[in-house]
Amino acid sequence: MEARAYLKYARISPRKVQIVLDLIRNKPADVAMAILRNTPKAASEYLIKLLKSAIANAENNHNMDVSRLYVAECFVSPGPILKRIRPRAQGRAYRIEKKSSHVTLVLKEKE
Incomplete structure (x- = not known):
């Protein structure tokens, strides 16, 4: 049994999210929460x-024991990119890309 939570169209670069996801992968849910609060x-x-959403899904939808949950899987994939223009010298324009992310978090119960 597993509980999933998705975050779509988050206005943050996938590279920045990946760094933090690497910290909590395969950790118990309460330890992962402590790590996130202090990062x-x-x-x-x-x-x-x-x-928090994944824990609530596990507890309410799947009747899982919250104290035995751990982060089984977590990954980020790139979302759509907002393309903007920045004026530069001599009439030129540079493109600015505002990236977004889709994040997936999967919790499972320890056996």
């Missing part, structure tokens, strides 16, 4: 909310 990265706020 000074922008992605931590998104992932705290996502982890």
Whole structure:
């Protein structure tokens, strides 16, 4: 049995999210939450909310024991890119890409 939670169209670069996801992979849910709360990265706020959602899904939808949950799987994939233009010298324009992410978090119960 597993519980999933998805975060789609998060306005943060996938590279920034991947760094924080590597910290919590295969950790118990309560330890993962503690790590996220003490990690000074922008992605931590998104992932705290996502982890709380996954825990709530596990408890309410699948009747899983919260104390035995661990982060079995977590990954990020790139979402759509917002393309913007930045004016530069002599009438030129540079492109700015505002990236977004789709994050998936899977919790399972320890055997």
